[in-house]
Amino acid sequence: MTGLALVFLTVMGAGIDFLVVNRLQAQIFDEAERAAVNWGASLQPGSTPRPVPRTDIDLLQLVDSRGRVVTASAAAEGRPALSTVRPPADDRIQSRTECSGGGECVMLAAFRVPQPETPGLRPDEPLFVYAGMTRPPILAGHRLQLLTAAGVLLGVVLAAWVNWWAAGRNMRPVEVIREHLSHITVSDLSQRVPQPPGCNEHALLVCTVNQTLARLEEAVKLQRRFSATTSHELRTPLTGLRTRLEEAVLYPADVDPHETIREALSITERLEAIVDDLLVLARLRSGTPAAHEPIDLGALVAQEAAAQAGGVPVRVHVDRDVHVRGNRIQLIRVLNNLLANARRHAGTVVEVTAGHADGQAVVTVTDDGDGIAPQDRERVFERFVRLDDGRRREPGGSGLGLAISRDIAQAHNGTLLVEDTPRGARFALRLPIQRETPAPAAPAPDHGERGERGDLDHLDHLPDRAGQHLQEHAEQR
Template sequence: MRPGLRTRTTVVAVAVLALAFVAAGVVVVVLLGWSLDKASTENARSAGKQVINEIRKAGARDLTSSDVASTGDTASVIQVLGSTGQPIASDPSISGQAPLTSARPVPGQEAVETATLSINGSSEDYRVVSTGVAGPGGPYTVISARSLDPVDEASTRLSLLLGIAAVPLLTVSALAVYGAVGSALRPVEYMRRTVAEISTRDLNRRVPLPPGNDELHRLATTLNEMLARLSSTHEAQRRFVADASHELRSPLNTLTTALEVSQHHPEAMSTGELVEVVSLETARLRELVDDLLLLARTDDTTDNPVRTEVDLDDLARTEAERARVDLEVEIRATPAKVRGNAPQLRRAIRNLVDNAREHAKSRVRVETRTEGTMAVIEVGDDGPGVPEQDRERIFERFVRRDDARQHRAGGSTGLGLAIVAGIAARHGGSARYVPGHDGACFRLELPLLEDA
């Protein structure tokens, strides 16, 4: 089972801190060792200076072991070699031993090396400084050796101390990070519980916004915007179902009434009148069902109808000619090509033309043109127009203008402009009402074909 975000974050943070602590510890230990090593060399050099000065003045004839003995510093020993390379004076701790090193620098020069020496029964690493000295009876070699064991011991102790200190430090850091991450994620958990408690009957509930303008605040804002969209969609679907039920009920009630009258009062309605009523209401039902199915397809993002190159001006001209039967039609068709589904685009233009025919007094205007990267279709009429407060709402489903049932088309399902808006959106365009005209004017915009 994969550990949670809180645990993973804590492990990563502690691991990074541990690596940083180890790197810093290594640097400190290395710097300390280098400093102590350098100090050991200087101490060994300083310890032999007094003997070197005496040899330069009076030679080594009167030197004794006490003259080169360390004064309380057991980590340092001195040995003086004569011109033959044999010891002529040594620290009591190395009395009788062979020369500590084979280095024989000329007078005025020195040689520094690290050697393992056996002194006082134990073998240790020593920093050995050999200096060539010119004096009476010379030349001589003064060897000053200082133990490096204190350097190793100090480095070991510091490493151990850092290791011991790292345990509580990393523990405290782990607890701090674990608590901090938990505190940071607490609002997220509260948001999760809140969203989990929201049902389709309570979509008006929102997630409380955390203080500040950080990522959590933006997350809560995004969740609230998503809930608002879900609430709006749910409400639209609810209204759609209610409106569709109401619209379907009207022709069904008419059919039911006509059939009951024909059955119980055959003298009140002839067979021809019954057939006429049934045909008319069946046609209304078929039109409404077709519109509902088309709207469902425009809402379905998984529906991908075949798209081809479409000449909008040809479609517009064809649909406009249909209106010449009872109206004066003005056609201004400038070539405009788009990529889309021809039947759907034809339906959108037909709905605009039918809407104009339904509300026009005597004249309909259809125009196609291009503006920048968009193909534009405008359909207008010389009717009463659309009140300003209804110009956005008119594209909603089952919305009719007040005068819709007073015109020659006999009323509509209230889905025509909603279908236009849905088809436009599926083709990357838009549909809107254009103010400033005598009568109503609707505009459909679609992206032009790229190579047009």
């Protein structure tokens, strides 16, 4: 900014110098010409009165053609002819600057006196009037340039000081913000930066900083709560596993080793399910988008509902042309979680529908069980939250299925909510509908579809050892 001020003021100073010099010179020459013409016109035949200057043009001389001074003003008395210029008859007046050997310069105008006006003076030769003044000091030396340079330097210094003051004044609130932020640590995120008055950039910056701190505080609270809950959920089966193994070691005669191994495998399967669900949650929360493809949601719902063998029957009502764009594996996981949850709590039947509503694809899974209390309809989507009825019906559950399902719905720009229903519980999955109808895909054999999509949740229907082998094979692929 100071550099720009220096360039601007230098250019402006040079322009002012040029204008001042030209203006002053033009003014002096104009006055000299006017004085020369007026005096020359006032000469009377037979007389050469001494001129009396009435302006700053104090050097006036009447000179003949041989350079002899006929008469002069008081200031020019005793001086030789001010100039040797002799204006011709067709160009009676000329302006110029004459400098002597002593360094003195005179700005003057030379005027050729018309012959008819001086018939009695010297009719045989022309006369010339010289009118001028000593060149002013401001034009004689470099005083104007020095004054301009001093003014430019002063202006640059003033501009630099103003910029420094303005920058300091503008940065002072930023320094206050920085100082407050330096005292905020991850151990105490409840502090906030004081909000300055007004609606300027600093106030908006503080507002954004406080909003970011609030989100960060909430994220840290969720992370801490998640860590504490995860530690508790993992510690419980690990404690049970350690107890079984210690009993087998301390009391080998009283403990059946086969029974201990079966119980240890059951606990290990629960630990494995919890870890797998935690990995899925971590991938969903990392924000890394999964590969999406056009999906016929109605056909997918009918297919997954038909795969629910045994237990409570599932009734399916599916509309045609319910197409969405998403990740097939993740949507299958959501449907399986909802179907498993509904069959676990249903009394006699589970109803599944897929259709359109308000420009969205809607999948509902409804059971005829005891339902979910209104105050618990959001809590069931929290991680490791299991209601009393759920703990009673499935003691080994991880409490992560619905949390994973909601995260998947949100990753697809959709929602997963518990809606009102006359009886039981209804889960509604809403996804953005795809307007373009995808090209029909070639049908795949039923026996190979589950193995290709690698959804490890379906291995729960297989025997333990066979499921483990198939799971390892799917992971290797």
